Amino acid sequence: MAGTPRFEPTGDGRYLPISExxxxxxxxxxxxxxxxxxxxxxxxxxxxxxxxxxxxxxxxxxxxxxxxxxxxxxxxxxxxxxxxxxxxxxxxxxxxxxxxxxxxxxxxxxxxxxxxxxxxxxxxxxxxxxxxxxxxxxxxxxxxxxxxxxxxxxxxxxxxxxxxxxxxxxxxxxxxxxxxxxxxxxxxxxxxxxxxxxxxxxxxxxxxxxxxxxxxxxxxxxxxxxAQSRYRGRWREMVHRSALTLKLLTYAPTGAIVAAATTSLPEQIGGERNWDYRYVWVRDAAFCVYALLRLGFSSEAEAFMKFLDRHVTTCDGGPSGPLQIMYGIDGRSDLTERELPHLEGHRGSAPVRVGNAAAGQLQLDIYGALIDSVYLYDKWARPISSDQWDDVCALVEWVCAHWDQPDEGIWETRGGRKNFLYSRLMCWVAIERAIRIANRRGLPADLNRWRESRDSIYRRIMSRGWSRTRQAFVQHEDGDVLDAAVLMMPLAKFIAPTDPKWLSTLDALTRELVSDSLVYRYDPQASPDGLRGDEGTFSICSFWYVEALVHAGRLDEARLAFEKMLTYANHVGLYAEEISSTGEQQGNFPQAFTHLALISAAFNLDRALG
CATH class of the missing domain: 2.70.98.50 (putative glycoside hydrolase family protein from bacillus halodurans)
Structure with missing residues (x-):
């Protein structure tokens, strides 16, 4: 692909770069x-x-x-x-x-x-x-x-x-x-x-x-x-390569969608941020459903819904709530994390891990991602069943009762639970999308309680998630740290994309977390996450940034940022999780999250450009 950087092996010549x-x-x-x-x-x-x-x-x-x-x-x-x-x-x-x-x-x-x-x-x-x-x-x-x-x-x-x-x-x-x-x-x-x-x-x-x-x-x-794809836009080659990649990350026997193909590829060469991504993150898979439905691939969405029905059972709520944040491709819940000390790691980046201890974390945002995907499936593909609606209601009732807990958040920090804004946002999404389904389908629901909880979350975010000092929405309540996850606020329809508070937030993120269209998820020095080392820019955040610019009406900036991001793909159009300061791919490869975000950004930018 024209403009794509090429890298020779650096450091240890026994290893090709991840992107190669x-x-x-x-x-x-x-x-x-x-x-x-x-x-x-x-x-x-x-x-x-x-x-x-x-x-x-x-x-x-x-x-x-x-x-x-x-x-x-x-x-x-x-x-x-x-x-x-x-x-x-x-x-x-x-x-x-x-x-x-x-x-x-x-x-x-x-x-x-x-x-x-x-x-x-x-x-x-x-x-x-x-x-x-x-x-x-x-x-x-x-x-x-x-x-x-x-x-x-x-x-x-x-x-x-x-x-x-x-x-x-x-x-x-x-x-x-x-x-x-x-x-x-x-x-x-x-x-x-x-x-x-x-x-x-x-x-x-x-x-x-x-x-x-x-x-x-x-x-x-x-x-x-x-050939089932309905996308006929400007970036057909990259969108279709991303769709083909998401399909490759699908486990056909169960309909599961894994987060990435690999384990322990480092987010920083020589660092310890090395994780096993060969599992089904509820969040990632739910977002995949959205991206594939956008393109017309409804059978994959249906297969994932069946995976949830057959292999994922809700419980009354343990340390991670009624759902785990991730499961094995067969639906198993035991993903015990261990290290493989006999392997040196990619270019000496130890430890090599299999399994993932984050499976036991509380991440409240998964409920919003999941119920949003159910809402879209019900709207664009096939009406959900009565049993599925009962499951949705049970999850919403749990969210109504537990949305104000601190949690580990979308970035799976290992430095202690906080009251993350993104978690609150997606709890709002969970309830709001369930209300939409109930109203559209005339399904039974405790709408008064749901609306009350939804509105309480909204007011909490607007009062304690907004920093007067930074003039921006911030990472966690009563703090001042910026976080790229808040880019989802207008994308999730929580706030108008031209609201003055949002535009001020977008400007603050642009100043502090954006580097040549590439977006850092947060500053680990300002917000310690319990891990040593630095990391690159997060590619999903870069595509979220494109979408936020689109919704704000800044189309020229959005198109330039999107076209720049395309030049960071590897020679066959694939992305890892992150991009280093030298432009090299870092982290597990290829990553579903990045490719689904590319599809969404391309779809929305293309539609806005007309």
Whole structure:
């Protein structure tokens, strides 16, 4: 993409920068493919399963699947148009070759447990040699495995998982790894297929004809899916890439949507802000529903509603309320956090964590995000059922009784609970959207109590969330710290986007938290969050900022800020959670929150521009 920055490995040359990756997947798991042709992140057979390849977290012990031209080569990576099939092209003095990476997604239920990963190598011009090395390291590199050859197949066996690698060139063993060198001339190709085997899944080769069939079927699947999009605006390529990315982060068996594809990619190189994002955040998934509904993808919204119905049960209210803030992709609530000390972390950024202790936090804003998504689903997709309405009523009643508690807030701070304005705002959204549903559908509700609670929250925010000193709405009650989360106030229709108090707040945020259109979520020095180190700008906040400018009528500023944000995407249009001061991607990658915010900003800016 024109204008996109390119970064060479810095510091430790064993690691590609986070941004130097594309993503493939089969709606059950994903793999990151580096621009050097190496798969350095892959979990089989689910998003949150232990890794098989994790050299992005430890170049020596994590495991990898290398496939590249031998000798000096320039590389270029791109997606096959309108698909999640990734192409990594190698340009050498003697020819041009490419690796086509994809995971079949439409091969029927009998094949879904195979989790096949196909790497097809094609020489498109001249002739050039390639080298492949497959070095799995099971259970995050902590469990040994054996390797045996069975004809043209290499079988990697560990205690809990067996993988079979088939190839259309001879494979050799090299200790626990499989390798091969081969040379291709123009028009020739080689296929490598990695399958999970065992149980009802028998080993099966992947001949060139089968690889071609599965390539064609996978391309057709993604194009059929994307054809449902109703977006015809100015930024079609980036919006559709974001939609395809959100779909890749969907777990088809349950309808869950994970927050990101990875764990422990650092928010600051060498820092401790390294978290596991391979779970279903109620907030993130609910916002995804909004973004996908905007584009016309109602089946994904329906699948997430079914996930809530089948896998998420409300309780009377523990430390985190009737809902946890996040769940496993199968709906499980136990996400115990632990560290993996044997892994050094990306470029030495330890600790590496799996699980997430924030699951036990109280974050009141999730109720607003969830009920807003239910409201939009009921309005744009399908009327909710009576049972679903009963669940909404139970949540609203809980919010009415508990909205004025301190909590950890949207940013999951680990420095103690506070009376965060954003949490109050989204409690207001929860009640207000439920009132809308009840009025529109004529559904039973204690409207007098709901209205009273809604109005109490409004008055509380306006009196204690407004700082006369800063002339701005601030992070928490009776404070003076600015927080980009308040950008949601006009977006959630809490305050008019041209209200003088809001315009004053927008100006204050622009002065203190915005840097060349990029937005910091808050100043951790002014508002300690219980963690060491700094962080980059938060990309979702940058897109919220665009929307706030749109609603304020500052369209020229909004368009410039949006176009600048697009230049910070990586070479295939993907975003991590944050952007560093040097413009490099930081944090887990790619992040659903960022891509859904891009869709929303593009949609609203496009509509405002006419």
């Amino acid at each position: 990756h594309g993503l493939i997947g089969d709606l059950r798991s994903v793999a990151l493919v580096g621009t050097d042709g190496t798969i350095d992140w892959y979990c089989c057979s689910e998003f949150d399963a232990p890794s098989v390849f994790a050299s992005i977290l430890d170049a020596d012990r994590g495991g990898r699947f290398e496939l590249a031209a031998i000798g000096p080569a320039r590389t270029k990576q791109f997606y096959f148009p309108d698909t999640n099939v990734l192409i990594t092209r190698f340009y050498t003095a003697d020819g041009v070759g490419e690796v086509q990476d994809f995971m079949p997604v439409d091969d029927g239920p009998a094949e879904s447990d195979r989790h096949r990963l196909i790497r097809r190598v094609v020489c498109v011009r001249g002739a050039l040699p390639f080298r492949v090395r497959v070095a799995p390291r099971f259970e995050y590199g902590a469990v040994p495995h054996t390797l045996r050859m069975a004809g043209d197949m290499a079988v990697f066996e560990s205690e809990k998982l067996t993988l079979a690698l088939t190839a259309t060139v001879p494979l050799e063993t090299d200790g626990p790894d499989a390798r091969a060198d081969f040379k291709l001339s123009e028009g020739e190709s080689v296929v490598f297929a990695l399958d999970r085997v065992g149980g009802a899944v028998d080993p099966r080769g992947c001949a060139a004809t089968e690889a071609e069939r599965q390539f064609t079927a996978t391309v057709a699947y993604w194009r059929r899916w994307l």
